[in-house]
Amino acid sequence: MSARLPSEPEKPTPRQFEVARLVARGMTNPEIGAELGISLDGAKYHVAELLGRLNLSTRKEIAEHMKRIAQEKPMTAEIVSIPILPVEDICEAADWYNRALALETTYLHEGADETEATNYAILQRGDLIVHLILDEPPPHSEPWTKAGVGRLYLKVRDVDQLLDEVRKSGIEVTRGLQTENWGARGFDLTDPSGNTVHIEQG
Numbered sequence: 001m002s003a004r005l006p007s008e009p010e011k012p013t014p015r016q017f018e019v020a021r022l023v024a025r026g027m028t029n030p031e032i033g034a035e036l037g038i039s040l041d042g043a044k045y046h047v048a049e050l051l052g053r054l055n056l057s058t059r060k061e062i063a064e065h066m067k068r069i070a071q072e073k074p075m076t077a078e079i080v081s082i083p084i085l086p087v088e089d090i091c092e093a094a095d096w097y098n099r100a101l102a103l104e105t106t107y108l109h110e111g112a113d114e115t116e117a118t119n120y121a122i123l124q125r126g127d128l129i130v131h132l133i134l135d136e137p138p139p140h141s142e143p144w145t146k147a148g149v150g151r152l153y154l155k156v157r158d159v160d161q162l163l164d165e166v167r168k169s170g171i172e173v174t175r176g177l178q179t180e181n182w183g184a185r186g187f188d189l190t191d192p193s194g195n196t197v198h199i200e201q202g
Contacts, residue, residue: 012053014129015107015122019046023059024066037109037120084131085150087193090118093132096192097123100171101154103130128154135193148194155202159185162199 012020015036022032033043047059056062087093090108097103102125109120119134135147143149156162163177166189174196175188186200 012050014124016046016050016053019043020050020054020062020066023047023050024063026063038107082129082131083150083152084133084144085152085191085193085195086135086145086147087132087191087195088135088147089192090121090132090134092192094121094123096171097130097132099169100166100189100191100197101125102165103128150193150195152195152197154197154199156199157202159187159199159201163187 018036019032022035027035029043029047030040032038032047033040036043038046047062050062051057054062054065056065085093094103094105094108098105103123104125105121106124107120107122108118110116110118117134119136121132123130123132130152133145135145159177163173166173171189173187174190177185177187179185180200184200184202186198189197189199191197
């Protein structure tokens with residue numbers, strides 16, 4: 001009987017890639033959970049899924065895998081920019097971004113009980129990932145955590161098509177389509193917390 005060949009490794013999800021990066025730094029499951037704002041069971045689940053996707057058996061192999069990636073690819077290939085927008089209500093904002101830009105909620109960090117508000121969310125559409133953080137009562141530990149100070153800058157292939165989709169969804173366009181000083185055509189939206197979303201032809 002011939003030996004069974006191992007299946008090809010699957011590409012990790014963005015969340016699993018974050019977990020792999022933390023495993024490679026030597027973090028335990030409780031530390032990963034605290035770093036990503038997820039439960040211990042959630043951290044264990046992501047590590048187990050990661051091992052399965054990469055056809056690996058141990059955390060040490062995950063670390064070695066990440067080291068190989070770093071050696072094989074230029075540093076610029078691994079840099080990912082993820083905007084974090086402060087909002088007044090996580091669920092309201094997530095719903096708005098779903099209607100405006102078809103961003104799906106992939107993660108919600110809910111409070112320990114009904115008295116604690118949902119304070120973090122991750123939204124995604126294809127390669128676009130946006131994080132939302134709850135604007136908690138002053139004093140703010142960092143100026144950027146105050147709702148309304150955020151600005152999301154997006155480039156799209158067809159700005160006219162997206163503008164049409166936004167209008168059909170019933171979302172208000174706060175600054176109509178116009179040619180910017182640098183020559184690109186773009187428009188603005190404002191989320192329920194006052195953050196600006198600028199969208200232009202890329």
